[in-house]
Amino acid sequence: MQPAPQDAIYRPAPRILDLASWIGDPVGPADFPETKLRFRNQPAAAEVGLAGLSDAEWIRHFGRFESLPENLPHPLALRYHGHQFQVYNPDLGDGRGFLFAQLLDGTGRLMDLGTKGSGQTPWSRQGDGRLTLKGAMREVLATEMLGALGVNTSRTFSVIETGEALWRGDEPSPTRSAVMVRLSHGHIRIGTFQRLAALGEADNMAALVGYCLANFPGNDGPEGASPAARLLNQVVERMADMAASYVVAGFVHGVLNTDNMNVTGESFDYGPWRWLPRWDPAFTAAYFDSSGLYAFGRQAQAIHWNCGQLAVALRTLEEAPPLIAALNRFEEHYRAAVTRRWCWRLGIQSLGAEEDTALIGLSEEAMTASGEGPDAFFFHHRGGRANAADALGEALAARGPVADTHAYWHDAAPQSLLIEEVEAIWAPIADGDDWSQFEAKVAALRRMGEAHGEPPQAAGHA
Template identity: 70%
Template sequence: MRAEPQAASYRPDTPIESLADWIGDPVDPADFPKTELRFRNDRHAASVGLAELSDAEWTRHFGRFEPLEGNLPRPLALRYHGHQFRVYNPDLGDGRGYLFAQMRDAEGRLMDLGTKGSGQTPWSREGDGRLTLKGAVREILATEMLEALGVNTSKTFSVVETGEELWRSDEPSPTRSAVMTRLSHGHIRIGTFQRLLALEEKEHMVQLVDYCLAQFPGPPPPEDAPGREEPAVRLMHLVVERMADLAASWMVAGFVHGVLNTDNMNVSGESFDYGPWRFLPKWDPGFTAAYFDHQGLYAFGRQPEALHWNCGQFAIALRLLVDAPPLIAAMERFGPLYMEAIGRRWCWRLGVASRGAEADAALVAACEKALTESGASPDAFFFTHRGGRGAQGPLAEALDGYAAVEDSHEYWAGEAPQSMLIEEVEAIWSAIDERDDWLPLTEKVAALRRMGEAHGEPPSPAGHLQ
């Protein structure tokens, strides 16, 4: 059974200040008409020593953004560039969010609190710097579902309704507004490095590589990796390892992120920034989440290739510091690492013990064939065949020799699995929008956390944060 996040005392630590002169811009939060607390994640607040805040204190910090004691005196809107649908854009940056605070968790790892919808910044361009309440609710649902399915994801930490009417072209307007705070290990993106390359800021690139190695540490590169002592090469290997596992975790979850631009890629390996996401109603490699993704660039089945391409852009940025061959060698590890991660995570969700890369790859292929032929949703498939139960024909043959893990959690005796299809997302939002009824959301979060407990701890990925 999955353990609760380990409780910790509040330990502020702000290493980002060593980079603050060039990585971001100090900003002031928006002054909202109201601040009504709608969601607080005490489960993860305990992991950074903030669960004991009263609701009034919580709202002052995460609705009015009064600085936390000993933390950043002013929020920092980070600067970055990025490829958006493979088109380079140098006019990016935190346009409706900022880094609000940093602290250590119980294991001493750095944790960031970042915002979305907290007001305009120098990088807002023509935007209002706001977030719809529906967008915040959708992010709660995405992060809770993904966490339960073992994905390394940011955590929705807080949602505060802010009392403004927002106009959006892609949803009924006017609509309600909110400010959201997310908890993650970091907010350094591939696009952060791309900006430094474009501006030829070599010394800042050196500083950023050192920061990432210090704050997002992981295992060293393989013994035979060329240039493995070079800091930039070490970081390249970690990012490739993390991105390969992230891609695999989305595929096993049946999740479509929707917008895999390089400014949405966190070098800590965490999935974050949930806009037009969807979960698969059936196994369909061509399924897209974003209505504006007309070419299917970020379709479900193309996500691994998209993350590999983004790793390539990271390698190009690091060429400011090191020669290409060791970076290319790191890139060449992506495919094998991805296949290993798919097998490892597939077995975990299916409830069987891995038998090694070759056998696991054959099992995954048999399951994908069964999924395609049956038209079942991934959620139903993994639930129905948990531990190998109910398997027939080629699927049963592929499962021959696989040992089932012990499943004593009551979740597995239920009639149906938890899922997160768009119809349920819309129903949960409608209850809030039409009746101000938050009970369906509260009940769904509780059900997803029970599902996470039933699955247990996911397998540790290559390049995991140490």
């Protein structure tokens, strides 16, 4: 998804300082041996008034973490608990990242700049607080691909190589290090609420609910709902849309823990992600997901479960019935979002819930039978141009196509991001510090995003 042009005025807005005494811990960044700029997201920087920074200034702010003017006086490592693979863990928190700055974009939305790989914090446990360069490169690709496919995602803002040799069990080691900055519409997780509930901090819970309602507005649900119920109604709608966006993108996040759930409905924190090579509900991304808890076809169920954990935490402030009512809306929001997004990616007009659901069923049957992956399927059938003489072809022919004028739709093949290509992009970086394939891929994904245009959004998005 390519954001619309915004103004370029830097407007600091460190609103989290109102919660700073209990939501996080002041920390400092690691002192890295070197700071070599590898990726700078200029379109994102333009949206928040930072496009005019020189590379030297960029490195000072996003490699050495010199404070931005009138912003947070020091970074905050945020505190939270969470369910990890549905097992509760109170020993969490920002262990290799922090909230660095808050500022407004051109529409007045509050935006956060948060880090990954910026050094140890009180929540690092046994970790070194670092990030591998390959991990940063993978996150750039994931966020660019997801954005191009209409997923509401954090964006990779900056990657700076830091000159340390890291040892990791899932990469050939030693491997190169980096510090990354994300741009997101907030960093408040379901796990943030879980921590307050576990500690019995009702006053802080009420303050956090108020902060979210003020800064991430959306659909409130039933008239007269309490603040806690209003927030849960908003989060359920956003999370249902996020789950639907994964399905239509053919994406498997891999680690849908409650500490990885942002109440704004933004997808973030990309570790073992994968795109589907073929339509397979049982496909998993993480090698350690032995039970398939977060398999492709179970992601909506997992995200709904996570919303349930937010409801449990909000029982600190609200009785159960209005919270249960909000949770029960997930399914209707999810189904509406899947059909809305499916038609958008196919480039066709919606004919209503019943007809659209039938079309999705035919599409899944076609992909299962042919072995064609989602990227190829949506590309080849866009606007009904495949002209197939079967039930799917007839269903597509009954709909008026959306006008496609972008040259991307005349390419020989669609963009995709299977794991083999990711490895092929990394190899020249690892072997010869050749970033040309990486840069070309980012450009190609942005071009695909331009071709798709903005996805149809649920009204409740923050």
